[in-house]
Amino acid sequence: MFDNYTFTVAERFLRYVRIDTQSDPQSGSHPSTERQKHLGRLLVEELQTLGLADATLDDFGYVYATLPANTEKTVPVICFCAHMDTAPDCTGTNVNPLVHYNYDGGDIVLPDDPTQIISPREHPYLSMRKGDDIITASGTTLLGADDKAGIAVIMDLVHFLGQNPQLKHGTIRILFTPDEEIGRGVDKLDLARLGADFGYTLDAGERGTFEDETFSADAMTITFHGVSAHPGYAKDKLVNAIKAAAHFVDSLPKDEFSPETTEDRYGFVHPVRISGIAEKATVEFIIRDFVTAKLKAYEEYIKDKVEDTLTVFPGAKAGITVNEQYRNMKEVLDKHPEVTQYAIEAIERAGLEVRRSSARGGTDGSRLSFMGLPCPNIFTGEMAFHGKHEFVSIQDMQASVKTIACLALIWEERSPG
Known part of the structure; x- marks a missing residue:
């Protein structure tokens, strides 16, 4: 034809x-x-x-x-x-x-x-x-x-x-x-x-x-809240949200759970954007897997990493939001x-x-x-x-x-x- x-x-x-x-x-x-x-x-x-x-x-x-x-x-x-x-x-x-x-x-x-x-x-x-x-x-x-x-x-x-x-x-x-x-x-x-x-x-x-x-997909945003202070007089006062966010990202595994280390039917968590100042810093993630139920497990994993980070930076706080993208x-x-x-x-x-x-x-x-x-x-x-x-x-x-x-x-x- x-x-x-x-x-x-x-x-x-x-x-x-x-x-x-x-x-x-x-x-x-x-x-x-x-x-x-x-x-x-x-x-x-x-x-x-x-x-x-x-x-x-x-x-x-x-x-x-x-x-x-x-x-x-x-x-x-x-x-x-x-x-x-x-x-x-x-x-x-x-x-x-x-x-x-x-x-x-x-x-x-x-x-x-x-x-x-x-x-x-x-x-x-x-x-x-x-x-x-x-x-x-x-x-x-x-x-x-x-x-x-x-x-x-x-x-x-x-x-x-x-x-x-x-x-x-x-x-x-x-x-x-x-x-x-x-x-x-x-x-x-x-x-x-x-x-x-x-x-x-x-x-x-x-x-x-x-x-x-x-994939099924969610978006996840973690916002670290620090404590701002004049850097010249910041001893025992400043809590740097940028450092908290950087520590959190660095704590993610290097050999699993990421796009650069997975293929076929394995899902991942992937930071796509980081921004902020000493008082507040944000890390945006995409979460992906073929099995929708696994998204929750990935998200709980990230939340645990956030909690670990807060123990390293006393005085810091974090907010977490999760939004459905597609299934x-x-x-x-x-x-x-x-x-x-x-x-x-x-x-x-x-x-x-x-x-x-x-x-x-x-x-x-x-x-x-x-x-x-x-x-x-x-x-x-x-x-x-x-x-x-x-x-x-x-x-x-x-x-x-x-x-x-x-x-x-x-x-x-x-x-x-």
Whole structure:
């Protein structure tokens, strides 16, 4: 069905990544950065050009659009979703994407900073993409494949189905979200307005990957309160909250419970930000595990470390807050097996080997699933995300377009006449 189709996913992707859409975890606005709306406006314009007349960008930075059904069957409404923001971990300003055609399997030296080398030794998946056309940034920024590859895939799907009206599908809702990278991707989402029964995020990596399981996640903040005093006259008076916070962080184990020492199904506790002055210092954590019940054990472990620290700094006090971020989507998806079954069949129908995977992180689908929209995750080819070594294969993105096109057709085929 794609024999005579000219994919648009690469040209769209190259256009989208040039727009800076970094989110900001320190911002209290929705979206966290106004620049995310710059991409949103472009996407609305392109969707309307593709015939989706209701495409809109709301005040909170969400793009909604509808591809109407072209079948007489009663088909569940499915949603394809991707996020517009890029991670705050690495700059996304002035991204200069480069296409390395017919990749030769060797190191890719990024020209704007030749010390940045994308090597198949560090990224084994790159070896599997020899002969593909690989897109990277130029060495001074991230690329933004996470998740503009997903956006480009969905946009090319809309284009493909518009070019092939003989292919029957139900109503498809398009959703592009802001602030996914900072855990706020669905904070202001109008689920009733979306009006979908089931969803799929396009935000996974290797070709053929399907994720129906994510971490469960909490955020934890520890605030150390010291006693301020003039440093010249501080003897037996000053209690330095910065030193207490530093001691606490240093007391964390060096060989377990951390992202740098765990893999597969092992969770972690991870300090992500520390700030303060002598009177008050704050340490922010993220807590992750596939088994939701284990989060409580990790949090109790941290609380014990806090209590140990207070014994070392008499006069110091500490406050602790824990906030739920998201939960393992598998708890919901297991109740809707067809959502997974159809996705696996679609990957196979696209001619690919299925790679079942558990995401060591979360997606918008994690929270959407618990909001009433079961929503697993499908590959786009995005790799080495959140850093300057990020890359994506054009052929992977094209394979993703094929997959979700097959998925849309399968939902129609399996529905009653």
